[in-house]
Amino acid sequence: MTPAAQRRRIPWLPLTVAGLYAWAFAAAPERAWQALLVGARIFASVGLIIVAVFGLAGLIQVWLDRERVTRLLGREGGIRALLLAALFGTLLIGPSYVIFPLLKTVREQGARWAVLGIVLAAWAVKIPMIPLEMEFLGWRFSLSRSLLTLAFAFPIGLLLEAALEFRRKG
Amino acid sequence: MNRVGILYVILIVLAYGVAWRRDREKTRLSLAAAGRSLRSMVPILAAIFALVGLFEVFLPPALIERWLGAASGTTALLAGGLLGAVAIGPPAAAFPLAGTLLQSGAWPPAVAAFIVSWLLVGIVTLPFEASVFGVRFALVRNSLCLAAALAIGLLIGVVL
Numbered sequence A: 001m002t003p004a005a006q007r008r009r010i011p012w013l014p015l016t017v018a019g020l021y022a023w024a025f026a027a028a029p030e031r032a033w034q035a036l037l038v039g040a041r042i043f044a045s046v047g048l049i050i051v052a053v054f055g056l057a058g059l060i061q062v063w064l065d066r067e068r069v070t071r072l073l074g075r076e077g078g079i080r081a082l083l084l085a086a087l088f089g090t091l092l093i094g095p096s097y098v099i100f101p102l103l104k105t106v107r108e109q110g111a112r113w114a115v116l117g118i119v120l121a122a123w124a125v126k127i128p129m130i131p132l133e134m135e136f137l138g139w140r141f142s143l144s145r146s147l148l149t150l151a152f153a154f155p156i157g158l159l160l161e162a163a164l165e166f167r168r169k170g
Numbered sequence B: 001m002n003r004v005g006i007l008y009v010i011l012i013v014l015a016y017g018v019a020w021r022r023d024r025e026k027t028r029l030s031l032a033a034a035g036r037s038l039r040s041m042v043p044i045l046a047a048i049f050a051l052v053g054l055f056e057v058f059l060p061p062a063l064i065e066r067w068l069g070a071a072s073g074t075t076a077l078l079a080g081g082l083l084g085a086v087a088i089g090p091p092a093a094a095f096p097l098a099g100t101l102l103q104s105g106a107w108p109p110a111v112a113a114f115i116v117s118w119l120l121v122g123i124v125t126l127p128f129e130a131s132v133f134g135v136r137f138a139l140v141r142n143s144l145c146l147a148a149a150l151a152i153g154l155l156i157g158v159v160l
Helices: A003-008 A012-027 A029-045 A047-063 A066-075 A078-091 A096-108 A113-122 A127-137 A139-169 B003-022 B024-058 B061-068 B074-086 B091-103 B108-120 B126-133 B135-159
Strands: none
Touching: A012 A029, A012 B024, A029 A047, A029 B024, A047 A127, A047 B003, A047 B024, A066 A078, A066 A096, A078 A113, A078 A139, A096 A113, A096 B126, A113 A139, A113 B135, A127 A139, A127 B003, A127 B091, A127 B108, A139 B108, A139 B135, B003 B024, B024 B091, B061 B074, B061 B108, B074 B108, B074 B135, B091 B108, B108 B135, B126 B135
16 A cells, blocks of 8 residues: 555545535534534444454554465465465455455466455455444344355355356357 | 443454564554554544434435335345445445444345445446456456345345
8 A cells, every 4th residue: 555546545535425514514504413423422432443453454464474375375276275265365454456466466376266256255254344343233244244255255256267267268 | 331342452452462472573563554544544434424423314214214125125135235336435434334224224134235245346446456357357256246245135134
């Protein structure tokens, strides 16, 4: 994540929300205040969890040896590669403009298409975020969502590979 | 006070303690990385929570029920999946928004489809994905993931 790339991005979301609030304050100032308070209260109630999420993300980012995993994913084949891809995906953290190029390197090191598909699907499990998810949606929801996402990662990866290889032969 | 938050913070502090004993320099780097991403996320998170507040106060629950309620069935599921697919924003934003939808009477499978598709499908990042992996890869992967989001939504409905 280069600082320059970040600076170039327009903060469209804060701007949009600020615009919506400007409209809300003009239309119904009291309810706009109420909305702002509700938002602030929820933000404060999950502040600790958010700090912890980023704490864990920082640890993983530094301690997970991405180069080693990249080499491993390229070298391994069969079931082991797929399981490793799922494990790596669940631990992977970062925005798509970091993850996509990283996976491009994984592919160049010889990984199967299924490995890329599985990593990208398992990337949606977001282990560090799970306590935050439980807070808003409950633990049953969060647990089912995570396990199902992990389970679906395999068919997604294998079907993606099948589609890409099939088209290539034809 | 938030018990989950306190527990989670304690766990992370312990993890940092263990890491500190193994390698101080790397632990310092981890802390710096955590602080950096937290700082860069604060404006976005503040905006998201402000948006959640607006939704709770201004968005009539009847509207959410009509589009995402259980009575709408397939429409609700598809609406959830498509909303998630076009949504842009950090995953940390998906959960509070989804929580609001759930509280306002949205059908749990539709909410699950919304979250999973938010995390798995990226319509906005599609051009970028295609430029890195090729058009075919991007189209096939996002289609598969949208289908998976709908299927996962339905299955969560069975579990809950």
